Amino acid sequence: MARRSNYGFEKRQRELKKKKKKEAKAEEKRLKKEAAAALEAGEIVGEGEMAVEGEMAAEGAEALESVEDAVEEAKEPLD
DSSP states (O other): OOOOTTHHHHHHHHHHHHHHHHHHHHHHHHHHHHHHHHHHHHHEETTTEEOOHHHHHHHHHHHHHHHHHHHHHHHSOOO
């Protein structure tokens, strides 16, 4: 069987694709972790007073939307 002439190139492209996917996954995980930390920090207002539950839910939804937007941007191909 003959050897593929572009094997090295194809292998490098696969490695780059795999690395890019891994970085995107790490970025998504980091963003989710930051959003969770921000949400948790936003739970306590002032000197230990608890925030109103409706406000917390609204802030959490906004944080989640921003994280989801950032994840979608990270997934888009870089052309």
